Amino acid sequence: MTTTCLVVMGVSGSGKSTVARELADRLGWQMAEADEFHPEANIAKMRAGTPLTDDDREPWLRKLRDWITEHDEHGEDTVVACSALKRRYRDLLRESTARVRFVHLSGTGQVIGDRLAERSDHFMPPGLLGSQFDALEPLADDEDGTAVDVSGTPEQITDTALRALGLQEDAR
Ligand SMILES: Nc1ncnc2c1ncn2[C@@H]1O[C@H](COP(=O)(O)OP(=O)(O)OP(=O)(O)O)[C@@H](O)[C@H]1O
Ligand SMILES: O=C(O)[C@H](O)[C@@H](O)[C@H](O)[C@H](O)CO
Numbered sequence: 001m002t003t004t005c006l007v008v009m010g011v012s013g014s015g016k017s018t019v020a021r022e023l024a025d026r027l028g029w030q031m032a033e034a035d036e037f038h039p040e041a042n043i044a045k046m047r048a049g050t051p052l053t054d055d056d057r058e059p060w061l062r063k064l065r066d067w068i069t070e071h072d073e074h075g076e077d078t079v080v081a082c083s084a085l086k087r088r089y090r091d092l093l094r095e096s097t098a099r100v101r102f103v104h105l106s107g108t109g110q111v112i113g114d115r116l117a118e119r120s121d122h123f124m125p126p127g128l129l130g131s132q133f134d135a136l137e138p139l140a141d142d143e144d145g146t147a148v149d150v151s152g153t154p155e156q157i158t159d160t161a162l163r164a165l166g167l168q169e170d171a172r
Helices: 016-027 040-047 054-073 087-094 109-118 126-135 154-165
Strands: 004-009 030-033 078-081 099-106 145-149
Touching (some): 004 016, 004 054, 004 087, 016 030, 040 054, 054 087, 087 099, 109 126
Parallel strands (some): 004 078, 004 099, 030 078, 099 145
């Protein structure tokens, strides 16, 4: 049976790690943090304040796609926190054998920038937020998934996403 992978997407600081953790806990699904799949060179680049290119992101996305497929082959549903900013990146993740659905955490540069400014334990400099918005192609209507505004609490965002995806009953 095909499993589901929920990819929590959005710009840096939109709350992907936080909401993906909450979704995974509520659903009892395994979670992956895409930041942990980056080669060291990508992390060094971001830390130095340089945005990644499509070429930098491709091997990273392939690795994630393969992780999703491996879990699908074992019948395991998954949640992944991954920026997946462009539609072609999401197409690559959709090459997985699982049913890949997206939760786009959308918010203004103001709200997200304020949260990034408060976060101190992360390699991603707040100064890269502009480039993240420049690259962002929001989840489109013909893509499987839902967009949720980030102004609520992580619990509210998770509830809204689960309801929109029709997964609420499984979660309780
Ligand atoms: N709904 C929320 N309300 C208030 N603060 C939040 C919310 N979601 C996340 N945060 C806080 O905002 C910051 C960014 O969240 P988080 O690290 O989950 O984002 P991210 O999208 O995974 O970031 P990155 O892509 O840079 O890893 C963190 O300090 C987190 O605690
Ligand atoms: O596509 C990208 O530019 C990267 O994935 C970034 O989004 C970061 O990995 C992450 O957001 C930083 O924490």
